[in-house]
Amino acid sequence: MIRTLAFANYRSLRDLVVPLDCLTVITGDNGSGKSSLYRALRLIADTAQGRLIASLAREGGLESTLWAGPESLTAAMHRGEQLVQGTRRNEPVNLRLGFASDDFGYAVDLGLPVPSRSAFARDPQIKRECIWNGPLMRRAGLLVDRHNAVVQSRSSDGDWQVASQHLAGFDSMLAQLGDVRDAPEVLILRERMRAWRFYDHLRTDAEAPARRTQVGTHTPALADDGADLAAALQTIREIGDAEALDAAVDDAFSGARVEIAVEKGRFELLMHQPGLLRPLQAAELSDGTLRYLLLLAALMTPRVPPLLVLNEPETSLHPDLLPALGRLIGAAASRTQVVVVTHAARLVAALASQPDCLALTLRKALGETRIDGIDTLDKPRWQWPSR
Numbered sequence: 001m002i003r004t005l006a007f008a009n010y011r012s013l014r015d016l017v018v019p020l021d022c023l024t025v026i027t028g029d030n031g032s033g034k035s036s037l038y039r040a041l042r043l044i045a046d047t048a049q050g051r052l053i054a055s056l057a058r059e060g061g062l063e064s065t066l067w068a069g070p071e072s073l074t075a076a077m078h079r080g081e082q083l084v085q086g087t088r089r090n091e092p093v094n095l096r097l098g099f100a101s102d103d104f105g106y107a108v109d110l111g112l113p114v115p116s117r118s119a120f121a122r123d124p125q126i127k128r129e130c131i132w133n134g135p136l137m138r139r140a141g142l143l144v145d146r147h148n149a150v151v152q153s154r155s156s157d158g159d160w161q162v163a164s165q166h167l168a169g170f171d172s173m174l175a176q177l178g179d180v181r182d183a184p185e186v187l188i189l190r191e192r193m194r195a196w197r198f199y200d201h202l203r204t205d206a207e208a209p210a211r212r213t214q215v216g217t218h219t220p221a222l223a224d225d226g227a228d229l230a231a232a233l234q235t236i237r238e239i240g241d242a243e244a245l246d247a248a249v250d251d252a253f254s255g256a257r258v259e260i261a262v263e264k265g266r267f268e269l270l271m272h273q274p275g276l277l278r279p280l281q282a283a284e285l286s287d288g289t290l291r292y293l294l295l296l297a298a299l300m301t302p303r304v305p306p307l308l309v310l311n312e313p314e315t316s317l318h319p320d321l322l323p324a325l326g327r328l329i330g331a332a333a334s335r336t337q338v339v340v341v342t343h344a345a346r347l348v349a350a351l352a353s354q355p356d357c358l359a360l361t362l363r364k365a366l367g368e369t370r371i372d373g374i375d376t377l378d379k380p381r382w383q384w385p386s387r
Contacts, residue, residue, distance in 0.1 A: 001020075001022065002020050002307060003020060003100055003101060003102065004019060004020065004099060004382060005041065005098075006018070006096070006099065006101050006382045007037070008066040009024070009066055009095050010040045010066075010067065010096075011039075011067065011095055011370040012067070012367060013037065013067070013072070013369050014067045014368045015368075016037070016369055016370070018360065019374075019379075020337070020339065020358065022355075023333035023351065024339045024359075025340045025347075025359050026340070026341045026342070026360050027341075027342055027343060027345075027348050027362070028361050029343075030362055032362040032364050037341065037369070039059070043056070044053070044106075044108075045194075045264070047097075047175070048175060048190045048193035048194050049194060050174075053124060054111075056110075056124060061093060062123075062124040065095065067369070069366065072350040081108075092111055092387065094110065094127070096109050100134075100176060100382070103134070104133065104143075104188070105131070106132075107130050107137065107385055108126060108360055109129070109384070109387065110125065123169075123174060125148075125170065126148075126169055126171070128146060128148075128387050129145075129151075130144065130385045131144040131186065137384075137385060142280060144183050144185055144186055145385075147387075149166055149167050149169070150162065151163045151164040151183070153185070174189065174190045175190070193310060195306070196308075196309070197308050197309070197315070199222075199225060199295070200310075200311035200312065203227075204290045204291045208290070209227035209228075210282060210290060210294060211282045211283045211290070213266045213268040214227065215265055216230060217231060218231070218235055221303050222297045222301065226297075229282070232301075232324050233245070233260055233269065233297050235302060236262070238303070241300065244300065245258075245296070245300060246275070248300065248328055249296070251328075252292055252325075252374065256272060256274070257271075258271050258272075259272060268281065270282075271289070271294070276378070278305065286320050288321065291315065291317060292317060295325060296328060299328050299331070300328075304335050304336045308337070309337070309338075309339045310341070312343070313340065313342065319346050323350045326349075327350070327354075330351065330354035333354065333356070
């Protein structure tokens with residue numbers, strides 16, 4: 001289980017260390033940094049897919065995503081006794097992302113590229129990248145250590161060996177190193193991170209793929225846009241928990257049930273509701289009903305991911321559905337680690353009543369995102385690797 005997330009100099013996340021539990025709900029006012037935290041977590045996942053630099057480029061590049069305030073904020077600035085102004089820079093420009101789990105920790109440090117005449121001279125470069133053993137980075141616990149283009153890994157007898165000498169500045173070692181003999185921890189961590197699932201673009205509009213019949217195959221994991229909803233629900237019914245599926249539908253829509261009609265290999269979602277003489281097709285369902293079914297398919301997956309992240313799942317849902325959604329998320333958190341980013345107070349209340357739920361409220365002070373109730377002395381221990 002991931003215990004800690006850490007971000008430095010990404011948008012409003014100047015220096016944020018976030019504790020996690022089996023179920024973590026993150027809330028806060030508009031503009032408090034919820035979306036930045038969610039995007040930063042996705043960036044960590046993108047390193048294992050080899051998409052980190054491209055993802056930053058889509059956000060406007062390193063310059064657009066860097067913390068725009070001074071390198072440090074003094075206590076006097078927070079008290080209003082000193083103007084917020086530029087301070088002497090003590091560290092090179094950096095954007096840092098990392099996490100620590102029960103067994104492994106990981107951090108990546110991006111910086112400015114070496115000046116050149118290349119057409120790609122604005123691409124940020126990975127300056128340092130580390131994997132270590134345990135929740136806190138210590139020199140003795142380092143397992144794989146990258147400095148610019150050179151990657152070293154620690155062998156079973158404790159000696160360091162060179163795993164790569166020519167890694168490109170735009171490539172993460174997680175995506176490029178694949179020889180289990182040289183760095184087995186890279187392979188383990190990469191496959192684990194690639195299995196993380198994020199849901200924030202589940203489509204419910206009139207042209208949403210989930211509203212149309214689809215050729216169906218076994219679908220143990222719902223697509224990130226929900227296009228294969230019918231197949232995912234049928235997969236849950238056949239190799240997952242069919243009784244829990246029916247109970248979850250009834251919990252949200254009393255007396256209703258879903259059916260997957262199959263004709264010549266094409267799957268169609270039908271919903272039976274009390275009082276109606278025929279089932280409703282997916283194209284006839286309201287946005288809220290369809291979204292709840294999409295979330296149900298994501299959360300009841302038969303192939304459980306190591307981490308499941310939901311961003312504003314309450315979108316399009318009637319407030320009366322939020323308690324049922326909270327129970328659905330709580331059940332998922334008993335099987336895997338779940339992070340929910342939301343601004344719906346009713347959903348926060350429903351989740352906070354679940355076992356092992358950690359509720360965090362973000363706030364912004366002088367442009368910097370902080371966690372209510374966690375100050376510098378209370379935040380989880382974290383150590384960034386130096387350059």
